[in-house]
Amino acid sequence: MNLVANVYRGDAVESTHLGHVAVVDANGNLLYSYGDPQRQTFARSSMKPLQAIPIIETGTADRYGLEPADLSLCCASHSGEPRHRSRAMEMLIRAGQPEETLQCGTHVPRDEESYKELIRAGKPLTPVYSNCSGKHSGMIATAVHMGEDVATYHLPEHPVQQRILEVVSDLTSYPKEEIVLGTDGCGVPVHRLPLANYAWAYAKMAKPEVIDNPLRREAVVRITDAMIAHPEMVGGNKRYCTDLMIAFEGRIFGKAGAESVYCLGDRQTGIGIAVKIEDGGPRAIYAVVNEVLRQLGIGTEGPLAKLAEYTNPVVTNMSGTVVGRIETRFALERQQASLRV
Numbered sequence: 001m002n003l004v005a006n007v008y009r010g011d012a013v014e015s016t017h018l019g020h021v022a023v024v025d026a027n028g029n030l031l032y033s034y035g036d037p038q039r040q041t042f043a044r045s046s047m048k049p050l051q052a053i054p055i056i057e058t059g060t061a062d063r064y065g066l067e068p069a070d071l072s073l074c075c076a077s078h079s080g081e082p083r084h085r086s087r088a089m090e091m092l093i094r095a096g097q098p099e100e101t102l103q104c105g106t107h108v109p110r111d112e113e114s115y116k117e118l119i120r121a122g123k124p125l126t127p128v129y130s131n132c133s134g135k136h137s138g139m140i141a142t143a144v145h146m147g148e149d150v151a152t153y154h155l156p157e158h159p160v161q162q163r164i165l166e167v168v169s170d171l172t173s174y175p176k177e178e179i180v181l182g183t184d185g186c187g188v189p190v191h192r193l194p195l196a197n198y199a200w201a202y203a204k205m206a207k208p209e210v211i212d213n214p215l216r217r218e219a220v221v222r223i224t225d226a227m228i229a230h231p232e233m234v235g236g237n238k239r240y241c242t243d244l245m246i247a248f249e250g251r252i253f254g255k256a257g258a259e260s261v262y263c264l265g266d267r268q269t270g271i272g273i274a275v276k277i278e279d280g281g282p283r284a285i286y287a288v289v290n291e292v293l294r295q296l297g298i299g300t301e302g303p304l305a306k307l308a309e310y311t312n313p314v315v316t317n318m319s320g321t322v323v324g325r326i327e328t329r330f331a332l333e334r335q336q337a338s339l340r341v
Contacts, residue, residue, distance in 0.1 A: 002035035002330070004277065005284040007315065009324040018278040019260075021292055021332065022196035026207035026270045028173060028339040030196055032296070032332040037196040041276050042182055044190055044257030048075040048135055049223050050171055050201060051188075054163040055138045056219035060145040064094040066138075071226035072233035073134030077256060079236030080109025080129045087233070088128050091137040095144040102127035103154040104136045104186040111236065132186035134233070139188070156181055156189045165189070170216070171204055172197040173339065185258060195274045198263050200339055202272030205253070206265030224265070227253045240286045240310055247306040248299060260285045266298060284326055286310040291328040 004019035020035035030037060052074040055061050061071060070087055078084035092099060106125045108115055118125065127133060139160050143153040146160075153160045169176035174193045184190035204210055205224055211217040227234055231245035234255065244254050244264070254264030260277035262285050273292055277285050290311045293299050304311065315324035 002278075004034070004288050004330045005326055005328050007283070007324065007326050009315065014324065017281065017284040017288075019284070019288055019330070020195055020276045020278070021288070021330075022199040022274045023292070023296065023332065024196055024199040024203050024272050024274075024339065026200075026203040026210045026272075028200050030335045030337040030339060031271065033196070033335050034330050034332050035278075037199075037335075038194045039276060040180070040192055041195045041198070041261065041274075042184075042190050042192045042257075042259065043198050043261050043263060043274070044184060044259055045077045045132070046198065046255045046257035046261050046263040046274075047168065047191060048077070049205065049227065049253070049255055050167050051075075051135060051164050052138055052223050053167045053216065053219045054160070055142055056222055057167075057215055058142055058146055058163070060138070060142045061222075063145050064091070064141055066091065066094075066141075068222075068226035069230040069233050070134075070138075071223060072230035074138035075223065075227055075255060076134045076234045077131040077241075078134060078233065079111045079239060080114050080131065081111045081236050082114065084134065084233065084236065085114075085128045088133040088137045091134075091141055095137075095141040097140050097144065097150065099126060099128050101140050101150055102130070102133055102136050103188075104130040104132045106130050110239075130186060132184075136186065136188075154188045161189050165191070167216070168201075170213075171201040171211075171220075173200055195276055196339055199272040199274035202263045202265035202274065203270060204272070206267050206272060207270030224253045224267075227255075240289075240307075243307060243310075244289075247303040249303070251303075252298075254289075256285070262286070262289050264289070269298070271296075283313075284328075287312055287326055287328050288330075291330070292332065295332050 005017040007015040022037035023032040180192035208220045231242040235241035259280035262275045314322045
């Protein structure tokens, strides 16, 4: 049984989480794994850095003068803070589009104060508050720049999504015709393929010199540089993605995905890591990612200490009293396998 974490109430195990881990280098070698590294997985928002690449490759970013912070927001599952909303709106304005063009839907933002301000003002939630509004603004700008239909930019057959599909296939080294498409929470296509191939994509982004296409290589560098330079745009206040990149000071870029997925790239070693918690619950994912890093010897000299609140976090009751904890329980297994076919 591929147990990755136990949840304790007092000293008794109350619940368990199963999971899968893949650690891959930029040449497609599976270095370490746990559980099933070939598990077919929808990486959800962990694919946002790849989905942002066509924004650069098409010339959209340069035409509209998108800054690194804008590109970072295109990779974000942001908290809906004012800085996130204002940048998303500015990208739309530069592309000559109103907020109503966004097809991401809306939800209560993670930033509670922003939501409370809306309630006090008697105003409704709008799509720019969606955690995916940055990604969608980038997609809309690309459609406008390329002279394509804007109303249908979110549909699988649209050129915006077809370009993304090509990027995903290329960087994951997985045949395009074998990628299963679903619909993400924000309405755009989401891609299903083996967990290890996601890790390979992040390894390539961590070591972009292995990417043959010079335009794509440049785009990858600009995207990862932007995420690292502006981690506050990727998540927000007290968010793991943001805190991870701050703690590692330029070494690591990472992105969470819904249903408990996490992908990251280590620029120092050129490896990619992908993690999936089987039940999709979010409470164990960051502890598991930290433990993977610890077992690989990454960040043990200081960065992981800055992320201690995510490592084996406590469980509290409604009064804030500590009543339990989450503890990781797994050991990576060394592998000698190639993902190349």
